[in-house]
Amino acid sequence: MIQVVLKGIKAYFGTFKLINxxxxxxxxxxxxxxxxxxxxxxxxxxxxxxxxxxxxxxxIWFWDWGKETFSTISEFLGGAIVIAIGLILYKHxxxxxxxxxxxxxxxxxxxxxxxxxxxxxxxxxxxxxxxxIRINVRNLILELLFTIPLLLLSFIxxxxxxxxxxxFLIQAYYAGFGNMDYTLERHFKYRESIxxxxxxxxxxxxxxxVFMAMLFIPVIGILMVLxxxxxASTTETVRLIQQTGKLESxxxxxxxxxx
Numbered sequence: 001m002i003q004v005v006l007k008g009i010k011a012y013f014g015t016f017k018l019i020n021x022x023x024x025x026x027x028x029x030x031x032x033x034x035x036x037x038x039x040x041x042x043x044x045x046x047x048x049x050x051x052x053x054x055x056x057x058x059x060i061w062f063w064d065w066g067k068e069t070f071s072t073i074s075e076f077l078g079g080a081i082v083i084a085i086g087l088i089l090y091k092h093x094x095x096x097x098x099x100x101x102x103x104x105x106x107x108x109x110x111x112x113x114x115x116x117x118x119x120x121x122x123x124x125x126x127x128x129x130x131x132x133i134r135i136n137v138r139n140l141i142l143e144l145l146f147t148i149p150l151l152l153l154s155f156i157x158x159x160x161x162x163x164x165x166x167x168f169l170i171q172a173y174y175a176g177f178g179n180m181d182y183t184l185e186r187h188f189k190y191r192e193s194i195x196x197x198x199x200x201x202x203x204x205x206x207x208x209x210v211f212m213a214m215l216f217i218p219v220i221g222i223l224m225v226l227x228x229x230x231x232a233s234t235t236e237t238v239r240l241i242q243q244t245g246k247l248e249s250x251x252x253x254x255x256x257x258x259x
Contacts, residue, residue: 003202004203007202008203008204008207008236011203012229022109027104028227031226035098035223036223039222053081084151088140088143089140090215091174094226095136095179097129097132102230103182109231110183128185131185132178134190139178143170150170151163175212175229176206180204184196203240210232
């Protein structure tokens with residue numbers, strides 16, 4: 001599994017070169033704007049809600065002794081909860097509404113890698129948007145179901161170290177899932193795509209690890225996360241689809257041969 005995760009991470013190498021070579025930056029304007037505006041709105045919401053959630057958590061402590069210490073810890077936990085949920089909402093919002101712009105980017109990269117224009121499902125921008133919303137709403141619900149119990153367990157000392165790592169990996173998986181679907185939507189139906197990602201969850205996690213890590217880079221990370229993650233995901237997803245025999249290529253490129 002670790003080697004597969006590393007493949008998802010290594011796929012980011014050379015993304016800048018590929019984007020420049022195919023002149024793809026013009027397609028990222030609207031998604032970058034969506035990413036920036038969403039991040040600002042969620043950031044301000046998190047700032048305002050963290051104190052309120054911290055106050056609610058502090059009420060659990062009924063005793064006078066240690067109340068001040070627990071209040072301080074509660075404020076920290078409140079902020080952590082808001083950040084975790086905020087990141088979940090952020091990535092699903094931007095991936096869903098960027099689908100009409102990211103799918104053409106993925107298609108151009110696929111054509112470049114394979115050297116042939118494959119027949120694919122004839123989808124409109126509206127259909128791509130609906131599919132993006134459907135996939136991300138489904139992933140959002142599942143991610144919250146997994147994450148909320150872990151957030152509650154994070155109140156337990158020592159155990160919170162493990163829950164933090166698990167929450168990060170869960171977020172990474174669903175981020176990679178969304179990025180992979182920009183390519184999968186041309187070749188697989190909704191349920192088939194879900195099964196495909198499940199079978200290649202290591203690649204999804206690897207792609208999502210870098211995606212999530214970039215969000216912690218002020219401003220630059222928010223602006224660049226979609227261009228780099230979608231490009232990296234496409235090169236790796238095309239390789240995986242080709243291994244199934246569903247795709248044939250007229251040329252072999254270094255990106256596809258990457259193991």
